[in-house]
Amino acid sequence: MSKLTHIYNNDYSVLVNILNQIHIEGPVDLSILELLAHAKLNNPTKFKEFENELMYLLGSFYKTTEPETLRGKIYSVFLDAIKEDTGQLYTPVQASIFRNIYEKKYFSFSAPTSAGKSHLFRELIKNESGDIVIVLPSRALIAEYMNKVLEILENDHNVLVLQFIDVINKENTDRRIFIITPERGVELFKYINDLNIKLFLFDEAQISESGLRGLRFDAFVRRVDKLVPDAKKIFAHPFIANPEAQLNKHQFYSNSNAVNYKQVAVGKMFMKISDKGLSFFSPYDEMFNMEIEADIIEEILKNNGTLYVYVSKNKIYEGKYLIDFAKYIEMCPKITDINALKIIDTLKEYIGATDRTKYSNLINQMKHGIVTHHGSMPLKARLLVEDFINNGYARICFATSTLTQGINMPFDIVLIDNFYFDGDDEAKALSMKNLIGRAGRTTQKKDVFDYGYVIVKEKNMQTFKERYLGTPKLSNSSLLDDDFDDLQIDYVDIAKAIKDDSFDDDLQLTENQIERLTTDEVFKDVEFILDNLLKDNVPVTGASYYYIKNSVRTKIKTSFRNIFVSHLRRTEITRYEKEVLSASIPVLLWRIQGKSFKEIISLRLYYLARKQDEKEIIRKVKNGEIKNTEGEKEINKLMVRRSPRAFPLPNSQLISFNLFPRTKIKDIDYDTLVYDTYDYLDKVVSLSIADPICGALIKYYEKYKDNRALAMKNFVRYRTDDTKEIWLIRYGFGFDDIEWIKHYVDDIDENKIQFNYSVKELSKEQYKVISRYIPID
Secondary structure, eight states: OOHHHHHHTTOTHHHHHHHHHHHHHOSOOHHHHHHHHHHHHHOHHHHHHHHHHHHHHHTOGGGOOSOOSHHHHHHHHHHHHHHHHHSSOOOHHHHHHHHHHHHOSEEEEEOOTTSSHHHHHHHHHHHOOSEEEEEOSOHHHHHHHHHHHHHHTTTOTTEEEESSOOOOOGGGOSEEEEEEOGGGGGGGGGSGGGOOEEEEEETTGGGGGSHHHHHHHHHHHHHHHHHSTTSEEEEEESSOSOTTHHHHTTTOOTTEEEEEOOOOOEEEEEEEEETTEEEEEOSSOTTOEEEOSSOHHHHHHHTTOOEEEEOOHHHHHHTHHHHHTHHHHTTOOOOOOHHHHHHHHHHHHHHTOOSSTTOOHHHHHHTTTEEEEOTTSOHHHHHHHHHHHHTTOOSEEEEOGGGGSSOOOOBSEEEEOOOOOOSSHHHHHHHHHHHHTTBTOOOOOTTOOEEEEEEEEGGGHHHHHHHHHOOOOOOSSOGGGSOOTTSOHHHHHHHHHHHHTOEETTTTEEHHHHHHHSSHHHHHHHHHHHHHHEETTEEOOHHHHTTSOHHHHHHHHHHHHHHHHHTSSSSOOOHHHHHHHHHHHHHHHHHHTTOOHHHHHHHHHHHHTTHHHHHHHHHHHHTTSSOHHHHHHHHHHOBOOOOBOOOOSOOTTOOOOBSSTTOBGGGOOHHHHHHHHHHIIIIIIIIIIHHHHHHHHHHHHHHHOOHHHHHHHHHHHHSOOOHHHHHHHHTTOOHHHHHHHGGGEEEESSSOEEEOGGGGGSOHHHHHHHGGGSOOO
16 A cells, blocks of 8 residues: 555554654655645644644754754754854755855755745845856846845845946945846956956756857856856756756866755645546556545635646637636636736736727736736736736736746646647756746745645646656756757857857857948948938937838838848848748837837737728728728728737748738737737847847948947937936836936936936835935935
C-alpha cells in the first residue's frame, strides 16, 4: 500500500516517519512535501499537532513561534545562530547563500521557487555600499524588480534606480542600481569608468543557454569580468542540477563556489483532469490514484482562493478561454474595492478603451477579478495587472509563459491547459518546473505549512511526469566557443561581432552592418526622408502628412524599408517580412509625430475598420442617396482590412498571419488591436528597425553635418527632439508621464533635476511618480 493511501487511511505514523526523515536528510525530497500536503488536506486538525515542529525542521524560521517540542527547541538554536551571523531570520538556505555571496567573488547556485531568494536579494540590494548591476531575462521581470527595489529604497532618495544604463542625477546620487536585460548590457561600457560597481547579480541565469541571447549574456559576463575584475558575480538559477557549469564555461575557478540547493518548504499536490472530472495522482507513486468527488477548483474559488491557468496566446486572442472555463469565470462577482477599480480605470484610460466602440474584454473581465497576462500586453498594462494580482484583487489569471520567468506571483492552483513550452527538452522541463513553482508560494503565516495544487490534462500526464522528474542541466561550454553553422544568416554578423568584441556599443550595430549603411544609396534614402518628413527640424503633422502626394508618401515608406534591408547580409527580404515591415512604417511615422499609445491604436482602428468607408455609407443614408436598410447591408458587408500580425525582424522563416481574418468591421476585437500595436511599437519599431535607421542617420550626419539627421534620430529613438523631454526619458520617466511632468521642471541636466514649487499641487499618484528625485530634508 502506498504512503499516500496510508495517509488517507489516517495512519499518522507515516507523518512521524516523514518528520524523522526531514530531520536526518533535510527537506530535499519533493515527494515528502507532497505527502505533507495530502496529510494536511486530509486531516488539518491532526496535522496541526505537528505543524510547529515541522516549520523548524523545514528551516522556515521566519514562520515559527516558540518551539513546542524538544526537537523544535534544538532547531531554535540554529535559528539564533543564523540570526547572530546574518542579522536576519533567514532559512538555512538563505543563510548559506548569504555567506557564499559575502565570502566568494564568484558564486553560482540553483534553488527551487519558494526558497526565499527574493527576500535575500532585497536585503542584499538594500545594504550594498557600491553600484549594483542586475541582469534579468525579460522586461516583464525587470518591471517587477523595479517596483520591488523602489519600494525597498522608498526612503533613500540618494540611490539611482534605472532599467537602462545612464549616469545622471550626479549631485544627489550616492550609488546606483541598474536593472537590465543582456541586450542593454552593452550600454554599461560607455560609463564603466564613472561607476563603482561592487556586484553583478545574474538572476534566471539559465538564459545563457538561449541561442543569440545566450551569446550576448556570455559575452557580457566575460567583458565585465575583464573590466571590473574585483566586483562580485552572482548567478542564480531555478531547478538546475549543475550550477557549477556557469563558472566552468567562463573559467571562474578561483575564489568561487557553486551549490545546488534542493531544500523546499511548500508542498504540491497533483491532479489530472479528464471528461470524468478531477482525480489525484502522484508523479512519484504510480500506485496512487484517487478520484475526487468535489470540484476543488470551485471550492477554492468559493473560499477566495486563486487560480492560474497556463494557456496559449491564441486562446487568449480568440477568447476561447472564456468558453472553456466559463463555469469558474461565472463564479467571480463584480469587484467593489475602490483601489482595485482605480487600477482598472487607469488601465482603461491608458489603452483608450470605451464601453462601446472600443470595448475591451480585458477591462470588463478585470471588473470581476479575472486577468490575462502575456508578452504582447503593453508593459505598463502588465505592471498594472501585476499590481492588481499582488494586491489580492485577482481570482483567476489566464497567462502564457510570461509568468514562468521568475515573476513572484503565487496562486493556490496552477492548471496547465497549454502543454507547449519553448526550447529543447531541458528548456521545456525547466519552464514547466518554473510554472509549477507558482502553485502555493510561501506565506508569512506563523506555524503554517503551505501547499498548492497542480492540474494537468490526463493526456499529458506521462510527458508531465518525465519533465517534472527530470534534472535540467546547463552546458559546461559557452555558445561563444561554438561555431555558428546552425545560426540564421541574419544573426551571423551579430554573433561574430559579439564573439570578437567588435560590436559598436553606441550604434548597437556590427562593423559590417555599419559599413552596409554607409553607402550613397542609403544616404539618398536618408536625404529623401529628411527633405519630406521634417519641416524646421520638426516632423510634419499627421494632417500635413496626408496632404503630401501619394507617390511621395510611398517613397518615404520605401526609403525606410531600403535602409532596414541594407543593413542585412541579404539583399532581399521575403514577402512576409515585407508585409510586416510595410505595416510597421505608419506606426513608426506616428511615433515620430509624437502620437501617444492610445492615439496610435485609434489611428490603426480607423484604417483597419474602414471608418472612412463606413462614414461614406452613413453620409449617403443621411442624404437620401440610399435607404436605411441598404446602408445597413452595405456596412455589414465591410470586412476588416488585412494586416499582418507583428513579428520581430529580420526573420527569413517568418510566416505571416492576418490579424483579423474574415472579420466584419463590427466584430473587430479591440484588445487584439492593442496587443498587436504594442508588438509593432516594441518588437518591430524599437527592437528591429530603430537601430539601423538611427545608425544610418548618424553616419549621414557625420558625412554631411546635416543637423536634421540628428533631430530625426531623436524622433525615431525618443519620439521627441525636445531637450527637456529627452532628459526626462534619461531619468527613467515614461512618455505619458513626461507630458505632465515637464511643466513642473525648472532645470534638468546630468547633475540634477530641479522641480518647481508647483509640485505641491500634484495628486498623490502623480507625486509618487517623481518623489524618488525629490531630496529628503
